[in-house]
Amino acid sequence: MIQQVLDTDINPSEAEHGGVVGLIDVKDNVVYAQMGGGRQGCGMADITLKYGIGDILDVTDHASGRNPYFTPAKK
Secondary structure, eight states: OHHHHIIIIIHHHHHTTTEEEEEEEEETTEEEEEEEETTTTOTTHHHIIIIIIOSEEEOOOTTOOSSOSSOOOOO
8 A cells, every 4th residue: 555655646746856765664554665766865855755755764875876866975
């Protein structure tokens, strides 16, 4: 049911920003999601999850990826 909501209600608007939200797991009524594409590394990712989607824990490694929104400076 959560995957269906992501596919029909969430991801179409995320795709407009070059992003996608994937369902990783559900444990003890907690949803674990991972953001990809333009949403990986996005400074608004936390806001999107908490206020745009709901009570979901982000497990995305925002510092890596092929096409993140923000690439951290090299050390």
